[in-house]
Amino acid sequence: xxxxxxxxxxxxxxxxxxxxxxxxxxxxxxxxxxxxxxxxxxxxxxxxxxxxxxxxxxxxxxxxxxxxxxxxxxxxxxxxxxxxxxxxxx
Amino acid sequence: xxxxxxxxxxxxxxxxxxxxxxxxxxxxxxxxxxxxxxxxxxxxxxxxxxxxxxxxxxxxxxxxxxxxxxxxxxxxxxxxxxxxxxxxxx
Amino acid sequence: xxxxxxxxxxxxxxxxxxxxxxxxxxxxxxxxxxxxxxxxxxxxxxxxxxxxxxxxxxxxxxxxxxxxxxxxxxxxxxxxxxxxxxxxxx
Amino acid sequence: xxxxxxxxxxxxxxxxxxxxxxxxxxxxxxxxxxxxxxxxxxxxxxxxxxxxxxxxxxxxxxxxxxxxxxxxxxxxxxxxxxxxxxxxxx
Amino acid sequence: xxxxxxxxxxxxxxxxxxxxxxxxxxxxxxxxxxxxxxxxxxxxxxxxxxxxxxxxxxxxxxxxxxxxxxxxxxxxxxxxxxxxxxxxxx
Amino acid sequence: xxxxxxxxxxxxxxxxxxxxxxxxxxxxxxxxxxxxxxxxxxxxxxxxxxxxxxxxxxxxxxxxxxxxxxxxxxxxxxxxxxxxxxxxxx
Amino acid sequence: xxxxxxxxxxxxxxxxxxxxxxxxxxxxxxxxxxxxxxxxxxxxxxxxxxxxxxxxxxxxxxxxxxxxxxxxxxxxxxxxxxxxxxxxxx
Numbered sequence: 130x131x132x133x134x135x136x137x138x139x140x141x142x143x144x145x146x147x148x149x150x151x152x153x154x155x156x157x158x159x160x161x162x163x164x165x166x167x168x169x170x171x172x173x174x175x176x177x178x179x180x181x182x183x184x185x186x187x188x189x190x191x192x193x194x195x196x197x198x199x200x201x202x203x204x205x206x207x208x209x210x211x212x213x214x215x216x217x218x219x
Numbered sequence: 220x221x222x223x224x225x226x227x228x229x230x231x232x233x234x235x236x237x238x239x240x241x242x243x244x245x246x247x248x249x250x251x252x253x254x255x256x257x258x259x260x261x262x263x264x265x266x267x268x269x270x271x272x273x274x275x276x277x278x279x280x281x282x283x284x285x286x287x288x289x290x291x292x293x294x295x296x297x298x299x300x301x302x303x304x305x306x307x308x309x
Numbered sequence: 310x311x312x313x314x315x316x317x318x319x320x321x322x323x324x325x326x327x328x329x330x331x332x333x334x335x336x337x338x339x340x341x342x343x344x345x346x347x348x349x350x351x352x353x354x355x356x357x358x359x360x361x362x363x364x365x366x367x368x369x370x371x372x373x374x375x376x377x378x379x380x381x382x383x384x385x386x387x388x389x390x391x392x393x394x395x396x397x398x399x
Numbered sequence: 400x401x402x403x404x405x406x407x408x409x410x411x412x413x414x415x416x417x418x419x420x421x422x423x424x425x426x427x428x429x430x431x432x433x434x435x436x437x438x439x440x441x442x443x444x445x446x447x448x449x450x451x452x453x454x455x456x457x458x459x460x461x462x463x464x465x466x467x468x469x470x471x472x473x474x475x476x477x478x479x480x481x482x483x484x485x486x487x488x489x
Numbered sequence: 490x491x492x493x494x495x496x497x498x499x500x501x502x503x504x505x506x507x508x509x510x511x512x513x514x515x516x517x518x519x520x521x522x523x524x525x526x527x528x529x530x531x532x533x534x535x536x537x538x539x540x541x542x543x544x545x546x547x548x549x550x551x552x553x554x555x556x557x558x559x560x561x562x563x564x565x566x567x568x569x570x571x572x573x574x575x576x577x578x579x
Numbered sequence: 580x581x582x583x584x585x586x587x588x589x590x591x592x593x594x595x596x597x598x599x600x601x602x603x604x605x606x607x608x609x610x611x612x613x614x615x616x617x618x619x620x621x622x623x624x625x626x627x628x629x630x631x632x633x634x635x636x637x638x639x640x641x642x643x644x645x646x647x648x649x650x651x652x653x654x655x656x657x658x659x660x661x662x663x664x665x666x667x668x669x
Numbered sequence: 670x671x672x673x674x675x676x677x678x679x680x681x682x683x684x685x686x687x688x689x690x691x692x693x694x695x696x697x698x699x700x701x702x703x704x705x706x707x708x709x710x711x712x713x714x715x716x717x718x719x720x721x722x723x724x725x726x727x728x729x730x731x732x733x734x735x736x737x738x739x740x741x742x743x744x745x746x747x748x749x750x751x752x753x754x755x756x757x758x759x
Contacts, residue, residue: 130240132279134305135271150670151740164736164747173305174271181675181714189672189738189747196254196304198279200241207254207279207304214736214747215674215713220330222369224395225361263395264361286344286394288369290331297344297369297394310420312459314485315451353485354451376434376484378459380421387434387459387484400510402549404575405541443575444541466524466574468549470511477524477549477574490600492639494665495631533665534631556614556664558639560601567614567639567664580690582729584755585721623755624721646704646754648729650691657704657729657754 130201134173137210139182141167141190142203150217151189164189164214170205178210187217220291224263227300229272231257231280232293240307241279254279254304260295268300277307310381314353317390319362321347321370322383330397331369344369344394350385358390367397400471404443407480409452411437411460412473420487421459434459434484440475448480457487490561494533497570499542501527501550502563510577511549524549524574530565538570547577580651584623587660589632591617591640592653600667601639614639614664620655628660637667670741674713677750679722681707681730682743690757691729704729704754710745718750727757 134140144166151166169186172179182188195208224230234256241256259276262269272278285298314320324346331346349366352359362368375388404410414436421436439456442449452458465478494500504526511526529546532539542548555568584590594616601616619636622629632638645658674680684706691706709726712719722728735748 131308132241132305133308135278135303136300138304140305151672151738164738171305188675189736191736196279196281198241198254198304210676213675214678214738215672215680215711218671218673221398222331222395223398225368225393226390228394230395261395286369286371288331288344288394311488312421312485313488315458315483316480318484320485351485376459376461378421378434378484401578402511402575403578405548405573406570408574410575441575466549466551468511468524468574491668492601492665493668495638495663496660498664500665531665556639556641558601558614558664581758582691582755583758585728585753586750588754590755621755646729646731648691648704648754 132171132198132200132205132207134171134207136173137175137178138173139169139178139188139208139210139213140171141188141195141206141208142170143167143206144187150187150219163192165192166190166217167206173210175210181210182213182216187219189214189217222261222288222290222295222297224261224297226263227265227268228263229259229268229278229298229300229303230261231278231285231296231298232260233257233296234277240277240309253282255282256280256307257296263300265300271300272303272306277309279304279307312351312378312380312385312387314351314387316353317355317358318353319349319358319368319388319390319393320351321368321375321386321388322350323347323386324367330367330399343372345372346370346397347386353390355390361390362393362396367399369394369397402441402468402470402475402477404441404477406443407445407448408443409439409448409458409478409480409483410441411458411465411476411478412440413437413476414457420457420489433462435462436460436487437476443480445480451480452483452486457489459484459487492531492558492560492565492567494531494567496533497535497538498533499529499538499548499568499570499573500531501548501555501566501568502530503527503566504547510547510579523552525552526550526577527566533570535570541570542573542576547579549574549577582621582648582650582655582657584621584657586623587625587628588623589619589628589638589658589660589663590621591638591645591656591658592620593617593656594637600637600669613642615642616640616667617656623660625660631660632663632666637669639664639667672711672738672740672745672747674711674747676713677715677718678713679709679718679728679748679750679753680711681728681735681746681748682710683707683746684727690727690759703732705732706730706757707746713750715750721750722753722756727759729754729757
């Protein structure tokens with residue numbers, strides 16, 4: 130079973146801590162947010178978005194925002210384009 | 220009796236828990252919202268929206284937002300396009 | 310005496326409880342809002358709006374928002390287009 | 400002495416209670432706002448606005464918003480276009 | 490010494506109470522704001538604004554908003570276009 | 580060492596109190612803000628902004644907003660275009 | 670391993686205190702924010718942004734906003750274009 134995100138949304142499978150290539154930390158003297166890492170599973174219907182991210186991309190995304198959903202027992206997040214900070218390039 | 224949504228709104232019949240193909244959970248360590256699932260009953264008058272969702276589509280939508288309405292004894296929600304996160308594809 | 314709404318506003322006569330074709334309920338476990346039902350009496354000057362709703366249409370509208378006004382002893386609401394959720398089709 | 404409103408503003412002389420053609424009430428079980436009635440004295444410089452309201456029009460306007468001003472001993476309000484709900488047609 | 494306002498700002502010399510042609514009052518049963526009166530000293534660089542107000546115009550402006558500045562011992566306000574409600578025409 | 584502001588920002592050296600040509604005061608009965616005075620050191624990359632302010636211009640700016648930065652021991656502010664109220668013309 | 674920022678974001682390596690060319694201070698009588706300094710490591714996919722900042726640029730950025738991320742043991746920030754105040758030119 131699959132989920133096709135609408136508009137500028139992206140379905141992402143968050144990486145487990147031990148699979149992450151990028152580490153996120155919160156420095157004690159700042160209010161900055163540490164992003165989370167995950168793999169793009171499906172890209173929304175927005176044409177511009179399709180030029181930016183593709184299925185299989187490893188992305189950093191804002192830990193806040195997005196909706197969690199469980200598909201076939203696994204947990205995913207549906208994010209908006211503005212929640213995606215960048216791609217991890219091996 | 221039928222309801223025709225205006226503009227970019229969609230009339231959706233929420234799925235009962237036992238009919239849902241997608242499970243929504245709230246992980247204890249996050250603030251993320253779990254979406255709800257339902258079937259599109261009628262699509263608004265907005266042309267762009269009609270290219271995105273159709274009657275009979277199974278959709279995931281934001282649990283907050285939208286208006287509940289009872290038609291012929293059944294409960295429906297009238298959602299805005301931005302409340303719809305994605306379509307469930309069998 | 311008549312009132313002609315300006316711009317994208319609509320003058321609506323709210324239906325009495327016993328005349329409503331659509332029932333609105335607030336489910337105890339949600340924050341969703343139940344819309345109200347009424348009859349369109351006059352449509353604003355906005356051309357796009359005139360293609361969407363017409364005098365005599367039965368509409369569902371957001372219970373919050375709009376201004377109440379008494380004309381010749383009857384109570385009406387003046388709503389904005391965004392307060393109208395859909396039309397009731399017999 | 401006269402005041403010419405700028406942009407999309409309208410100078411309105413509020414009607415006294417006994418001159419009002421439209422009654423505004425606040426129903427005890429709603430949060431809806433009752434509009435006020437008045438006569439348009441001068442229309443702003445905005446061309447689109449001039450097609451909508453004219454000097455002498457009887458208008459309903461939002462009771463909140465606008466600035467009160469006293470000219471030659473009489474009280475007026477300077478309203479924005481969005482404060483005007485509709486015109487009263489005799 | 491002179492001040493040339495930027496963009497859609499206007500430099501205005503507020504009228505003293507005894508010089509005002511328009512009286513502003515706050516009625517006890519409203520939340521409406523009474524505007525202040527003044528003379529336009531310099532108009533900003535915005536072309537559209539120059540068609541609306543000119544040096545020497547007597548204007549009504551919102552009492553809140555704007556920045557006060559003392560030039561050669563006199564007090565002025567630097568207002569945005571949206572703070573100007575209308576012109577007083579003798 | 581120099582700082583080149585980005586977009587519509589301006590680098591300004593605030594004037595010392597004794598160098599100011601324009602005095603700012605807060606009248607006790609108002610909430611109006613008194614602007615600060617300074618000299619433009621560098622103009623951002625925005626083309627429209629370059630037509631409005633130039634290096635060496637004496638400007639009035641909103642005391643709130645902007646970021647302070649110390650360059651070679653002197654204190655400067657980096658302002659956005661909307662923080663600049665006007666130019667002081669000798 | 671590398672991170673490619675999306676849209677108008679920039680990956681920046683914050684300078685250590687002893688490497689900073691520009692000093693940031695908070696004057697006791699102001700609410701102004703002191704920016705931080707850093708080196709641009711990667712520029713987002715936005716074409717306009719690429720004309721403004723390049724890899725290797727020394728930039729001043731707003732201390733608040735942005736997301737911290739640890740790559741190969743070093744700490745970086747992913748900023749939006751609007752968080753970048755200017756470039757430091759040697």
